[in-house]
Amino acid sequence: MRRASVWIFLASLCAPSFALYRGENYREDLRIQPLRDGRVSTTFSFVTVLESAVPRNPKALGQLDESQHYALFPLTLGQILREYAITELHLTLNAGRWNYDNWGHPHEAGVGTGAELWAWMGASEVTTVDERWSGLRNALSGLFCASLGSLDSRRTLSPTVAFPLSGSTPTFAPHELRHASLPSENVCTENLTPFLKLLPCKSYAGLASLLNPQKVFDADWHGMGIHVIWKEDTGVELKLTLQAVFNPVRTSAGKRRDWNLQLLFDRSIERSCPVASSSSITVILPEHKDYQIIPEYPAHVDGLAIYDLSSSSNFTIPSNIAMSWPSEHSFQYPLPPLIPVTPLSVKRTIHGTTQTRGVLSVSVTNNSPQEILAGYLEMMPALLTLWMHTMKVEINSQIRSMTYGHKKIVFANYIVYLGDLLSGLKYHPPSPQSNDRLSPSMLQAVLTIPPKTTLKISMEVNKAFLKYTEHPPDAMRGWDLPGAVFFPLPQSSHNTSSNDDWERIYTPTLLVDLPTPDFSMPYNVIILSCTLVTLIFGSIFNLLTRKWVVVEIQE
Structure with a gap:
């Protein structure tokens, strides 16, 4: 009887007491x-x-x-x-x-x-x-x-x-x-x-x-x-x-x-x-x-x-x-071209022939039969500087002529209106801080993408020349840049675009190659110096410690 009561008591302790979790x-x-x-x-x-x-x-x-x-x-x-x-x-x-x-x-x-x-x-x-x-x-x-x-x-x-x-x-x-x-x-x-x-x-x-x-x-x-x-x-x-x-x-x-x-x-x-x-x-x-x-x-x-x-x-x-899948002997991958599952498809690259300048390209494809209004956000560290006057907009591989409208500067924020495809563009350039560092830059824009079309945005960038103490141990790998973000905007009463069937989209990260000092020069100097010291020290040490004797050779 006592053993049964002990087991009942232990079971009551192990059982969940929902009164203990009241409010959670x-x-x-x-x-x-x-x-x-x-x-x-x-x-x-x-x-x-x-x-x-x-x-x-x-x-x-x-x-x-x-x-x-x-x-x-x-x-x-x-x-x-x-x-x-x-x-x-x-x-x-x-x-x-x-x-x-x-x-x-x-x-x-x-x-x-x-x-x-x-x-x-x-x-x-x-x-x-x-x-x-x-x-x-x-x-x-x-x-x-x-x-x-x-x-x-x-x-x-x-x-x-x-x-x-x-x-x-x-x-x-x-x-x-x-x-x-x-x-x-x-x-x-x-x-x-x-x-x-x-x-x-x-x-x-x-x-x-x-x-x-x-x-x-x-x-x-x-x-x-x-x-x-x-x-x-x-x-x-x-x-x-x-x-x-x-x-x-x-x-x-x-x-x-x-x-x-x-x-x-x-x-x-x-x-x-x-x-x-x-x-x-x-x-x-x-x-x-x-x-x-x-x-x-x-x-x-x-x-x-x-x-x-x-x-x-x-x-x-x-x-x-x-x-x-019992009827399948082995899985057959679907052959291209495949219809994308999401209404928006985004590609983002950075290319250039030099380590000091490059071009940032963003391609957005609207796969749906309706117009899409999307927000575009770039958050770049101070490693790259975006040149807004070089921005180009293409629609289905055709350059769209842009007329810069009213431009004003408010606390170093550039606001430019670029027409029907790219509007509400805001750019926060990098600003110096008290600790001798630069804050990141931020680019925001509103994209209006027509149905079944591809909108491409490109702009030139400058790559920063860092101090040799700011480079990571593996300087030749490059620097990782955060991906861009595309997000749906709330619909207005007069807007008929489709923004209900997609969510926030992140693009893949980019790897940028910055101007790198010649880190091999100190290595070459060290190797040459060590080689000379070794030869000189070895020769002198050999002369001082070697004992010269006459060796008679018997026939």
Whole structure:
């Protein structure tokens, strides 16, 4: 009897007590989508909501903050948000290049290569936004083991039009945006480990138990994101996402696109997360009906197969979810030309014959039968200088004549109106700072792209000549430039363009070759000097230490 009571007591301790998590809600979801090129896109989403919570007022930073009690919300991240009074935060770490034409839009829009961090913060007289931005970067750098401390004033801008507030707007103070990116940042297991520690069940239960680092980082594309949004009617929402694009055709011996959870992650879900209010796996079914999915339960709803894995569900956790194409002997890649999945296709290059000058070209193709109004954003470090008077606009390979209208200068911001295709162009040139560094330049424009046409923008650039102390150890590799951003603009009442079926688009990063000093000269001097010293010292030392004797040779 006593032994039974002990087991009941231990079971009551292990069982989830939802009264303990009152005011907090946690849910998780996995979306799996087979792609037309044989790859499989997976998106993990872990959402924790602090109900009725509000961001900290930045005007009260000098006062003692009220006590915060978290049961499901990660304490380490919550302390950073309260310490620097962050209203909205977005951090993404990605590796690889997202193929919009074949993969479509991702479930999470932030797929820029490298690290991207942007945050909305309220203004305050206690501490400035730039001071809190510096503290936020360093705190997140230590939390996620990333080089976010390098996102200083040389990479920080405020493109408010391209990155608006995703949630509600607080009224306690005017808000400012800080955005920075580091395209050369790599993503590895050191970033995934602290990411998993932010989850209530870590990687011991639930969907997170599938995250095998060896499989995730072997994918063709992978990235993770941390998003904190405040919604007035809900509270503070923390959304942790991890996306990966696998290639089962490459890893299979028979060149087949069949996949299952065990094949993709080399792991299975043993038990559900007990504190998750909802846990599900959603498989987006292909348009063609020649596939087979196992298990077949539940019924397909609107092209989706949803498997409920929550502890409160009567549905048992499937040992392995699999999809196969029995009629296919081997996967045949679709032959070009392929119709792009997204309405916009973007190509961006930089070319030139010298190390001092070049041409930046951006080509945007509208694949839809309707006119598209798109915002265009370039954020260039001070390594490159854009010459706006050399800008050319081509439509279907025909140069469009541009007449520069009214031009005015307001705080070194050049605003030029270029007609119907390119309008509202704003350019912020690099400006010197107190620490003898230049801030990045920012170019914003509104593009009107006619249906089934290609719009090309080109302009000349100057490459900076850096000091020899500013070059990285591998100076011959070049410098990584962040990708451009294309984003939909809100429709006006008189605008008939189509902006509802596409999201923010990131172009791939560029590698620029800057004028490099002759680093071989010191090497040659050192080699020559060492050679001469060796010859002279060796000869003198040989003469001083050698003993000369007469050797008689007998016949």
